[in-house]
Amino acid sequence: MSYSPHNFSIPVMGTGHSIDSPIRVGPYGINSVVSIVDDLLVEKIRKYYCKKYDFEYSNIGRTAEDGRARRITEYLDTVHEIVEKKFSAIKNQPFFEKNEKSKYFEMLPDGSMIKEKYNQLMSTEEGSLRDRLSCELSRMMKPGSIDVNIMAKVDKLSYTKGGAPMSKEFSDASAALRGYAKSKVASSLILSAGFNPRLYNYITEFKDFYRDKAGEIKKKIILKVSDFRSALIQGKYLAKKGLEVFEYRIESGLNCGGHAFPSDGHLMPSLLREFREKRDQLTKAVQPLIEKYYEENGDGFLDDWEITEPRLTVQGGIGVSGEADRLLNDFEMDVTGWGSPFLLVPEATTVDKPTRQLLEDAGEKELYLSGVSPLGVPFNNVRDTGSEQWHQERIDKDKPGSPCPKGFLKSNTEFTDQPICTASTQYQLLKLDEIAESEMSEDKKEQKREKVLSKACLCDHLGNGALINLGILAEHRAPQAICPGPNIAYYDGEYTLREMVDHICGRRESLASEERPHMFAKEITLYVDYVEELAEQLDGESGLKKLQKFQKNLEKGMEYCSEIASSDPYQDENLSSISFTVSKQKERLQSILDSYEERISVGV
Secondary structure, three states: OOOOOOOEEEOOOOOOOOOOHHHHHHHHOOOEEEEOOOHHHHHHHHHHHHHHOOOOOOOOOOOOOOHHHHHHHHHHHHHHHHHHHHHHHHHOOOOOOOOHHHHHHHOOOOOOHHHHHHHHHHOOOOOHHHHHHHHHHHHHOOOOOEEEEEEOOOOOOOEOOOOOEOOHHHOHHHHHHHHHHOOOOOOEEEEEOOOOHHHHHHHOOOHHHOEOOOOOEOOEEEEEEOOHHHHHHHHHHHHOOOOOEEEEEEEOOOOOOOEOOOOOOOOHHHHHHHHHHHOOHHHHOOHHHHHHHHHHHOOOOOOOOOOOOOEEEEEOOOOOHHHHHHHHHOOOOOEEEOOHHHHHOOOOOOOOHHHHHHHHHOOHHHEEEEOOOOOOOOEEEEOOOHHHHHHHHHHHOOOOOEOOOOOOOOOEOOOOOOOEOOOEHHHHHHHHHHHHHOOOOHHHHHHHHHHHHOOOOHHHHHHHHHHHHOOOOOHHHOOOOOOOOHHHHHOOOOOOHHHHHHHHHOOOOOOOOOOOOOHHHHHHHHHHHHHHHHHHHOOHHHHHHHHHHHHHHHHHHHHHHHHHHOOOOOOOOOOHHHHHHHHHHHHHHHHHHHHHHHHHHOOO
């Protein structure tokens, strides 16, 4: 199986901010991830790039037969063609000149075999050895992977024009999977946001996810997981169908961008330790299942095939090279994922200038875990976005919510037979009327109203930054939403791709502020913040048990973090912030529990 020469990758960021990242960074060998949730956005971006590169373009209309899958296939094929074109141009450039080829090699991680060969070439005098090294290095070059992300449980069923439900293969997630499966790209499918048996079963219908006669898998499966148990269960489920997991991608529950999926207080270091200690189980548990599948459904598992150990990668809040080194060395991760910092790199992501400026200026207070997502899942956000302003203007005009132009997040059936979106005008007006007619107190009504009106049109607004950035839509016609992780608070500039890569590799002065706490310290604080909010929503003894479970897990994780804090730091690693944070947040956590117990004891 093919691996990127880099030890970091760029994860998916919203529906639009990494929509063309493979075109931007893939020619330099950097892996990145595209969201294919919004096939209508995908079509607009394809039209833009077909015009830019003089490719033939034929519109796939919104009502076209199997249009969602076809739009995704055509877009990914277009991206593949552009990446190959740009990569070939770089590969064919000469060595010993200041060009894109030198940039390709100079950005590679120090110590890698290909980088060492490049350094050898640079110090070799003219002659047959230099010519041979030049040819060898050019052959070793490879583009970054065009990976795609599907949120497994965002799987709305589709309906005919007459309102009849369509068959399950036309659900949103299944159609997106089909679009990817039929594309030319050889890359990875990242399945996130939960376990969807229907979708997992549908993967079996596409041969690219299985081994060919040479034992190679064209389209690999990556599972984004929150804990080891979930990884093992899902890995075995797929293995019974002959499907192998190429990589398990571990993400912090709260110290991340986009939707947040908090655990019951299990901190990242504890999770990573378990993966490190039990890693071999991920292979041993699935190997007999894979072999049995091929014996029952083919010519057997061939002798020259090998079931390789799945990669373990980690993302969420990584901010300095030393933290990445700790994850790669101490926790034996294979790759680290760097998301939010790349929102400040125009060479890598599509963020419109006003929103990028908003991120550059944002501090800790401007970044918050919001309730704007119609999915009802906490969503990382920044204050005063174009989307927030747009929604407030509609509220002021007594027209709350959105017309719901895309409908990818329709899931509510409180008032209708067919699902509608909680960010839609239709839903919000109905819900506000229900609240007004209720008998609850005015304070309670106001709380309920604020919760309803907080929902935002993420389907549309998360893609608008890309459309503005590429000049497809004017800013005043495209309210922008964005979903950075808390880590963005410690970066305050616009950076080149080379600057950010050198920062990740520890080859330059850190781009992050000196005040930035360690990623493990930040996660502790975020979890205690979450517990504090949770305590306000819970009630009674059952709520107390839930909070006590959080406390137990958090304190266990904090003890392990304290052990890490006593070790020798890697470059720019702020270990002292861990000890300070553990002491402060332990006290705060206990105070939250004490206040809750006092509240329920007096029946408040």
